[in-house]
Amino acid sequence: MDGAAAEEELKGLTESVLAHWSLPASPAAVSGIVRHFLLVREENRHVNLTGLREESTRVAFIRLAVDALSAAMVVDDSGMGVDLGSGAGFPGLPLALLRPRQPWTLIEATKKKAAFIDRMVQDVPVPNVVVVAERAEAWARTTDARFSWVTARAIGSLSLVAELAASLLVSGGRVVAMRGPGGADEARRAKPALNALGLRFIGASELVLPEGQGARTLVQLEKVARTPSRFPRIGASLGQF
Numbered sequence: 001m002d003g004a005a006a007e008e009e010l011k012g013l014t015e016s017v018l019a020h021w022s023l024p025a026s027p028a029a030v031s032g033i034v035r036h037f038l039l040v041r042e043e044n045r046h047v048n049l050t051g052l053r054e055e056s057t058r059v060a061f062i063r064l065a066v067d068a069l070s071a072a073m074v075v076d077d078s079g080m081g082v083d084l085g086s087g088a089g090f091p092g093l094p095l096a097l098l099r100p101r102q103p104w105t106l107i108e109a110t111k112k113k114a115a116f117i118d119r120m121v122q123d124v125p126v127p128n129v130v131v132v133a134e135r136a137e138a139w140a141r142t143t144d145a146r147f148s149w150v151t152a153r154a155i156g157s158l159s160l161v162a163e164l165a166a167s168l169l170v171s172g173g174r175v176v177a178m179r180g181p182g183g184a185d186e187a188r189r190a191k192p193a194l195n196a197l198g199l200r201f202i203g204a205s206e207l208v209l210p211e212g213q214g215a216r217t218l219v220q221l222e223k224v225a226r227t228p229s230r231f232p233r234i235g236a237s238l239g240q241f
Helices: 003-020 027-043 057-073 092-098 111-123 136-142 158-166 183-189 191-197
Strands: 081-084 104-107 129-132 147-152 169-179 199-208 215-223
Touching: 003 027, 003 057, 027 057, 027 092, 027 111, 057 092, 057 169, 057 199, 057 215, 081 092, 081 158, 092 104, 092 111, 092 129, 111 129, 136 158, 147 158, 158 169, 158 183, 158 191, 158 199, 158 215, 169 183, 183 191, 183 199, 183 215, 191 199
Parallel strands: 081 104, 081 147, 104 129, 147 169
Antiparallel strands: 169 215, 199 215
């Protein structure tokens, strides 16, 4: 299958999945989502952006782009969003493409990955995205920005995600942590951390990715109280309660 045929196949898959999930998307958004993935796929031959090197293009697309889009079932377009540890831009870039009027900030500490995302923002293009090449805990301690949504897909424990996210949220803002099948149990175990951070667990949406490509739990946390100024911490204690 040549490049044009593969691109059309992925566009059709994207449209089908979004329709199944009742998520509206413009043709431009679908094209941008596929283009972003294909650029990641090409760059991954030279720079380690993701661990998905041996999988077929279709399988890798489901595990990266489609997986990212699943967050849109609980993340709406109200307020600003920030994606922590964005890696190659998942889920932040697909969400920003899906909601082109919603501002998104993508945080990635690895300079090569952040530089790649910045190029994608220009090339795709995604004008509603700002890229920050900094560790999330350091940036959270210096920025005045506050967000309605914080997403995190590939960051350690849920307690760690909560600590990085809590001070970045407006009152009533939400964290959407993309976890594996045990996400709801993890949220219950993280209750002491959530209490300390001014967050509460409000739900866990479970789904199965298309074509048997794994299960996902979208753990949702809400900011219900002020986060103490000592959070997020810097150093070995980060995420340990």
